[in-house]
Amino acid sequence: MISVQHVTKRYGPKVAVQDLSLDVPAGELFAFLGPNGAGKTTTIKMLCGLLFPTTGTVAVGGFNLATHGDQARALISYVPDQPFLYEKLTGREFLQFTADLYGLAPEKGRDKIAEVIDLFHLEEFADDLTERYSHGMRQRTVFAAALIHEPKLLIADEPTVGLDPKSIRELKTLLRELTDGGMTVFLSTHTLDIAEELADRIGIIDRGRLLGCGTLADLQKLAAMDGSLEDLFLKITEEPGDSPATAVAGLA
Amino acid sequence: MLSVAHQPAVFRHLRVRLARNALRVALESGRLRFVTMILTSAIVAAFTFAIGWYLFHQLAANRIPFKGAIVASLFDLLFFTLGGMLVFSTGIILYASLFTAPEARFLLSSPARADHIFATKFQGAVAFSSWAFVVLGVPIFLSYGITAGVPWYFYALLPAYLLGYVLLPGSISALAGMLLVRYMPRNRRQFITLLILAMLVLGGIWLVRIGYAARNTLTSNGRELDELIGQFDLIRSGLAPSHWMTRGVMAAARGDLVEALIPLALVWSNGLVVYLVAAWTAKRLYRTAFDRHAGGGRGKKIFRTSVLDRVMNGLVFYLDRPTRLLVVKDFRTFRRDPTQWALLILFGILMLIGATNFRQYYKSDLAVMDKYALSLMNLCGTAVFLCAGLSRFIYPLISLEGRKFWILGLMPVSRDQILRGKFAFAATGSLLIAETLILASDLLIGLPPAGVALHAVAVAVIALGLSAINVGLGAYLPNFKETDPSKIVVGFGGTVNMVIGLSFLVCIVGLMVVPFHVAQLAEGLRNKLDAPISPWVFAGIPFGLLLGTLAVVLPLRAGARSLNRIEF
Numbered sequence: 121m122i123s124v125q126h127v128t129k130r131y132g133p134k135v136a137v138q139d140l141s142l143d144v145p146a147g148e149l150f151a152f153l154g155p156n157g158a159g160k161t162t163t164i165k166m167l168c169g170l171l172f173p174t175t176g177t178v179a180v181g182g183f184n185l186a187t188h189g190d191q192a193r194a195l196i197s198y199v200p201d202q203p204f205l206y207e208k209l210t211g212r213e214f215l216q217f218t219a220d221l222y223g224l225a226p227e228k229g230r231d232k233i234a235e236v237i238d239l240f241h242l243e244e245f246a247d248d249l250t251e252r253y254s255h256g257m258r259q260r261t262v263f264a265a266a267l268i269h270e271p272k273l274l275i276a277d278e279p280t281v282g283l284d285p286k287s288i289r290e291l292k293t294l295l296r297e298l299t300d301g302g303m304t305v306f307l308s309t310h311t312l313d314i315a316e317e318l319a320d321r322i323g324i325i326d327r328g329r330l331l332g333c334g335t336l337a338d339l340q341k342l343a344a345m346d347g348s349l350e351d352l353f354l355k356i357t358e359e360p361g362d363s364p365a366t367a368v369a370g371l372a
Numbered sequence: 373m374l375s376v377a378h379q380p381a382v383f384r385h386l387r388v389r390l391a392r393n394a395l396r397v398a399l400e401s402g403r404l405r406f407v408t409m410i411l412t413s414a415i416v417a418a419f420t421f422a423i424g425w426y427l428f429h430q431l432a433a434n435r436i437p438f439k440g441a442i443v444a445s446l447f448d449l450l451f452f453t454l455g456g457m458l459v460f461s462t463g464i465i466l467y468a469s470l471f472t473a474p475e476a477r478f479l480l481s482s483p484a485r486a487d488h489i490f491a492t493k494f495q496g497a498v499a500f501s502s503w504a505f506v507v508l509g510v511p512i513f514l515s516y517g518i519t520a521g522v523p524w525y526f527y528a529l530l531p532a533y534l535l536g537y538v539l540l541p542g543s544i545s546a547l548a549g550m551l552l553v554r555y556m557p558r559n560r561r562q563f564i565t566l567l568i569l570a571m572l573v574l575g576g577i578w579l580v581r582i583g584y585a586a587r588n589t590l591t592s593n594g595r596e597l598d599e600l601i602g603q604f605d606l607i608r609s610g611l612a613p614s615h616w617m618t619r620g621v622m623a624a625a626r627g628d629l630v631e632a633l634i635p636l637a638l639v640w641s642n643g644l645v646v647y648l649v650a651a652w653t654a655k656r657l658y659r660t661a662f663d664r665h666a667g668g669g670r671g672k673k674i675f676r677t678s679v680l681d682r683v684m685n686g687l688v689f690y691l692d693r694p695t696r697l698l699v700v701k702d703f704r705t706f707r708r709d710p711t712q713w714a715l716l717i718l719f720g721i722l723m724l725i726g727a728t729n730f731r732q733y734y735k736s737d738l739a740v741m742d743k744y745a746l747s748l749m750n751l752c753g754t755a756v757f758l759c760a761g762l763s764r765f766i767y768p769l770i771s772l773e774g775r776k777f778w779i780l781g782l783m784p785v786s787r788d789q790i791l792r793g794k795f796a797f798a799a800t801g802s803l804l805i806a807e808t809l810i811l812a813s814d815l816l817i818g819l820p821p822a823g824v825a826l827h828a829v830a831v832a833v834i835a836l837g838l839s840a841i842n843v844g845l846g847a848y849l850p851n852f853k854e855t856d857p858s859k860i861v862v863g864f865g866g867t868v869n870m871v872i873g874l875s876f877l878v879c880i881v882g883l884m885v886v887p888f889h890v891a892q893l894a895e896g897l898r899n900k901l902d903a904p905i906s907p908w909v910f911a912g913i914p915f916g917l918l919l920g921t922l923a924v925v926l927p928l929r930a931g932a933r934s935l936n937r938i939e940f
Contacts, residue, residue, distance in 0.1 A: 131667040165666075168481040172663045189659065194483040204478040206386070208393040217389075220382040221482055249393065 121146040121273055121304040122167060127176035129162050129328075136162040138328040140176070144306060144321075146272070149299040151315035152308045154325040155357055160308045161201070163325070164277050167306065168198045181272055194222070197266035201278040203258045207251035211242055211261045214250060215268060222269035229268075236264035239294070255282035263291070267298075274298065275306045280314060292318055316349040326357045379484055383492040401864075413503075417511045424515030432519060443516070444618055450512065451614035454505050455541045456575075460568075461501035463545035469493045470658065471553060471665045480662060490546070490654035494647075498542040509534060513621065522625040525632075529624050532636060533617060539643030540613050547650040554661035613639060680707060688796045694785045698793035699800075702769065706801075743817045744892045750813045751827055751885060754806050755834050755877045763870050766798040766842040768857040770935070771850045771865075787935045791847055795928060798839035806831045822905055823888065826913075830884045833916055834877050837923030841876060844927025845869040847935040876923055883912035883919065 122144040129137040137159040144150045154160045165171040166178050169185040169192060178185045183192035205214055215236065219229035237246050240260040250258065259282050266274060274295075280288045295318060299305050309315055315322055316336065323333040332342045332352075340346055343355045398406040431439045470476055470493055479489045510530070517526050620635030684703040688696055770791075773780060780790060810831045814824045849865030860866055887909040 129667065136667075169659070170477060170480050170662070171666055172660065190483050190485065193481065196481070198481040200477065202474065204474040206390060206475070208390045208397065209386075210393075213389055213393075217382065217386055218482075220385065221379070221484060223378060249397070 121148075121181060122150075122306065123177075123179040124163075124167075125177045125179075127163075127166065127173040127178060129159075129166060129171065130174045135328050137166075137173075137325075140325075140328075140330050142323060142330065142333065144304060146304050147299055147302050148320045149295060149305045149307065149318055151319035151322045152306065152325065153310075153312065153315060153322060153353060158326045158357075159328040160325060161277060164198070164275055164306070164308055167273075167275055168196060169193050195272040197269070197271035197274050199259075199262055199266050199274070199276040199279055201281060203262035205250040205253070205258055205261060208249060210249055211246040211253070211257075211264075212237070214261065215246075215265055218265040218268050224269060232268045232270075236268055239267075240264045256284060256287060259283055260287065271303065273304045273306065277308045278310065279307065280309065280311055288314075312349045312353060322349070324353060324356050331356050379488045380491065383484075383488060387492065387496070413507050417507050420508055421511035421515050424512040425519060428516050428519040440622075444622055447618040447621060448612075448614055450509070451537065451617040452612070454509060455537065455614050456571075458498075458501060458505060458538060458541035459545040462497050462542040463549050465497040465501055466493060466546050467549050467553070469497060470549075471662060476662065480659065485655065486658040487651045487655035490651055490658055494542065494546055494650070497546075498538055501542070502538040505534065505538060517625065520625055523627045525629060526621075526624040529620075529632060529636065533620060533639065536636065536639040536643055537613070537617055539647055540639065543643060543646035543650045547646065547653055550650065550653050550657055550661055553665050554657045613642065677704075678707070684797075684800070687800050691793065691796055692789070694783070695789045695793040695796070698780075698785065698790060699797045702794065702797045703801075706765065743819060744823070744889045747814050747817050747819045747823065747827065748885065748889045750817070751810060751830065752881060754809050754813075754831060755881060756874075758802055758806050758835060758838055759870070759873045759877055762798060762802060762838050762842045763866065763873060764857070764861055766794070766839065767846045767866055767869050768851075768860040769794050769843070770846040770931075771852060771860045772857060777852075788932050791843060791928060791932050791935060794846070795839055795843045798843055799836050802835040802839055803832060806835045823892075826885060826888055826910070829913070830880060830916065833884070833920035834880050837876055837880065837920045838873050840924040841873050841927045842869060844929075844931035845872065847931030848927070850934075850938075876919070879919055880916050884916035887912055 122142065124140055124142040127137055127140045128135065140159075140163065152160055152163065162171065166173055166185070167180065169189045172186055180192040181195045183189075183195075185192050205211075206217070209217065212233065215233045216229065219233060224232060237243055240263060242257075242261060242264060245253065245257055250261065253261065259279070263276075263279070266276075279291060283291065292314065295305055295307070299320070307315070307319070321333065321335055322339060324331050324339070332339050334342070336349060336352075339349075339352045339356070343352045345351065345355060428443070431442065470490065476489070476493075480486075513530055514527075516522075616635040616638045620632050620639070623629075623631035623635070681700050681704055685696055685700050688699050691699065773790075807828060810827050811824065814827055819827070845865065845868065849868065851860050851865060861870075888905070891906060891909045
């Protein structure tokens, strides 16, 4: 579903992503991990067609995003870390706009809106203007809109921020169900236990380079240690001469 | 799935829904703000109409020679200036909505076609930026139509002319902006700043030359008319869209319908062609331009302390050290935002250019008494500018501290000190700016010392009073949920603050300044300007000072009480 081949992205003199190659097959839940500024969001933006690689190619569903972006984007839904909603639309009107934008037939659009409102428990506030929504309500509405056109690929950047524990639990269950149903999910997160619990494969990126990619067992082999994902993550991303103690001291 | 052909209808539907919901919210919860906006626009339009009517009436009543040519030149200038303003304002709004707004990221990650996104943003930007064109342009043409006794189709064609004319500058700026972002991403900020500065300098020189030529024309009974008209050669060219507008409007006023329709067709056809080129360019370049903008690679800017910070620290020497630190923090935030001080510079330059030109009129004995009217206008302009500036930049300060108030709360400063610091910051800045502007313009106009001193005192009272009102009400009616200052300003508290501020400055100007000007204008009309100034014209000063004191004490006290009660 996702094919990233030798992608480098520069912001002027700064290299955000360096020679990244990655393939994610259909129906996989892929977790993308990395410290702040590692290149996760830049990679996600290239997958959505918001940014273009300086070199290399990004393809989704067989469509190169540089040459067939419109076809590729029709397969994708993107849930950013800071959800966008039109403040002067109600949640229901926003869902309707999304359904119209993706060209859903009116009848199907109505059915899907009713379905996602039920799925994300939006009924109570679906007819309020979104300017009155809390962060959690916004996040749920954006997720609902993302699923309305039944995308082949769901890309989510920090999807659990602002959600209460019950909503996080429901989201985790939903993401697993979606991948079981054939949807590909590309998840960027700092919450390592979600990645550990849900992901089929995990990619770890730091300073623009993909340092490791595979199942938890693959990563354990790579790091030459047993342990939790947190231990592996810290080991793989640690700088030479770095230790957890010195890292914490560096923050002081 | 349907094809993308349905997208324009989807966006149209979105705009209608957004406008309908915004109007409903405005009528339900922000009626005061809505009415204030309508009233303010109506007052500005009425004022423009009155000035236009007076000038056109004077042209007709004084039988000034070649008045048709003068009116045509004025229309050329008006259309050219408004067109230039539209280029900049549409460009700025489009740049923000296409490249920096979260909505742009949302739409670009959807299958919406780039030219469809561009089209919907373009329509919004043009509608938003052209309200000034309507509020200022329509009253001028109506006043001309009424004084010149034009046929009915002059009025019928006006909307078609104005609507067509906003398309062309908007499309030009959209096209230029798109190409600029796409092909000059690294140095675009420096390039745009240099371009704007160069255009301001050239425009300023041109306006001064027009001023000189107009003075020569009006004081020599038309002998120097060629000099005035010569200043408009560039914008009177057959290729200038502003001149098409003038030709068409003047032909409609003369009753020559055919001659009126040809320029109208020129305006519309050229506007539509340039719009199509802009939309086609957006289809091909918008996504890559967005990519270039996001990854422009500007060098890492290092911010350091400046000598200006030390000057500000020195100006508030009378405060204790922690409060001085807060003042310098607010000042540093202000000076690092060019959009804030650029407006001040622009307003100052315009006011001084105006005062310089009026001084030339005065020296030419065009009307001796006009200096009183003009200096009063300058004072009112400075006061309104202060009111608008403080409302925009000072009123939201406390609200903007909302989400990080705990930092201030943990510091060894009381909330009273925070409020005192904000007041000192606002009062120092507004006193410096307003006194500089009013003294410079009064001296350029040649106002007598009594008038200059009176203006200096009145402006000081207005600056101090408005600073306290904005700081006090900012603390009394804070909006801690909003992070966008412009939304805080147009909220309920911001509207109340604006209305109270405007009422305060009207009272101060009415009490302290207007009696002096009315008396001097009356003396001027009786040719008795050498007569001693009656002390009664200064009778309102104590009342003004008392009102000013109340405006400082009461809002700050109310704000401090409210701030001390708030829990974070």
